[in-house]
Amino acid sequence: AQTVTQSQPEMSVQEAETVTLSCTYDTSESDYYLFWYKQPPSRQMILVIRQEAYKQQNATENRFSVNFQKAAKSFSLKISDSQLGDAAMYFCAYRTDGDKIIFGKGTRLHILP
Amino acid sequence: DVKVTQSSRYLVKRTGEKVFLECVQDMDHENMFWYRQDPGLGLRLIYFSYDVKMKEKGDIPEGYSVSREKKERFSLILESASTNQTSMYLCASSTHTGTDRNIQYFGAGTRLSVL
Numbered sequence: 001a002q003t004v005t006q007s008q009p010e011m012s013v014q015e016a017e018t019v020t021l022s023c024t025y026d027t028s029e030s031d032y033y034l035f036w037y038k039q040p041p042s043r044q045m046i047l048v049i050r051q052e053a054y055k056q057q058n059a060t061e062n063r064f065s066v067n068f069q070k071a072a073k074s075f076s077l078k079i080s081d082s083q084l085g086d087a088a089m090y091f092c093a094y095r096t097d098g099d100k101i102i103f104g105k106g107t108r109l110h111i112l113p
Numbered sequence: 114d115v116k117v118t119q120s121s122r123y124l125v126k127r128t129g130e131k132v133f134l135e136c137v138q139d140m141d142h143e144n145m146f147w148y149r150q151d152p153g154l155g156l157r158l159i160y161f162s163y164d165v166k167m168k169e170k171g172d173i174p175e176g177y178s179v180s181r182e183k184k185e186r187f188s189l190i191l192e193s194a195s196t197n198q199t200s201m202y203l204c205a206s207s208t209h210t211g212t213d214r215n216i217q218y219f220g221a222g223t224r225l226s227v228l
Contacts, residue, residue: 104155
C-alpha cells in the first residue's frame with residue numbers, strides 16, 4: 001500500500017527567507033501524481049503544486065517549487081521569499097488508483113515577521 | 114473557478130441524532146469524496162463516488178453512509194452520531210479528464226461537534 005510521510009510536524013521561517021518542507025512516499029507504481037496542498041487557518045484547502053512522475057523536470061509555480069527525486073521517493077516543497085500569507089498547514093499527497101489521494105499528516109508552517 | 118460548497122460551517126448535534134452533511138460542486142466533476150480531518154492524523158477518506166448512485170468505502174467508513182442521487186451533490190450521513198465523530202469534515206471533487214484531472218477541489222469544511 002502506498003504511504004506518504006511528512007516528518008516535520010511544525011516549521012518556522014523568517015519572512016522573506018526560504019524554507020523547504022520534506023515529504024517521502026512509498027509506492028511500487030512507476031507512473032503517478034504527487035501534490036502539495038495548502039490549508040490556511042480557517043480557510044479552504046487549495047492546491048499549491050502538482051508533479052507528474054513521468055516528467056523529470058521539477059514543477060514550479062511562482063515562489064513555490066519542488067525537488068522531485070523519483071529514485072529516492074522524495075518530494076520536497078521549497079517556498080522562496082516567504083510571506084505572511086504562506087502561513088498554513090501544508091499537506092503532501094499521492095494520487096493512487098481510482099483518483100483517490102493519500103495525504104501525509106501535514107506540516108504547520110509559521111512565518112515570523 | 115471550481116466551487117465546492119458545504120452546507121454548514123459549524124454543526125452541533127447530540128449523541129444518537131441522525132446527521133446529514135451536504136456537499137455540492139458546480140464543475141460537473143465525476144468524482145466526489147468525503148474526508149475527516151483530525152489533528153495529528155491528517156485527512157482520512159471516509160467514502161467516495163465516481164458516478165451518480167455509485168459509492169465506494171474509503172479507509173474509515175464505519176458509522177457513516179453516503180448518498181449521491183445527482184452528479185453535483187454528495188451527502189454524508191451519520192446514522193447515529195457519537196462523540197468520537199466530532200471532527201472537521203471535508204468534501205472534495207475531481208475530474209479524470211482535461212488539464213485539471215486528478216486535482217481535488219475542496220469545500221470550506223464542516224466542523225461537527227457531537228455532545
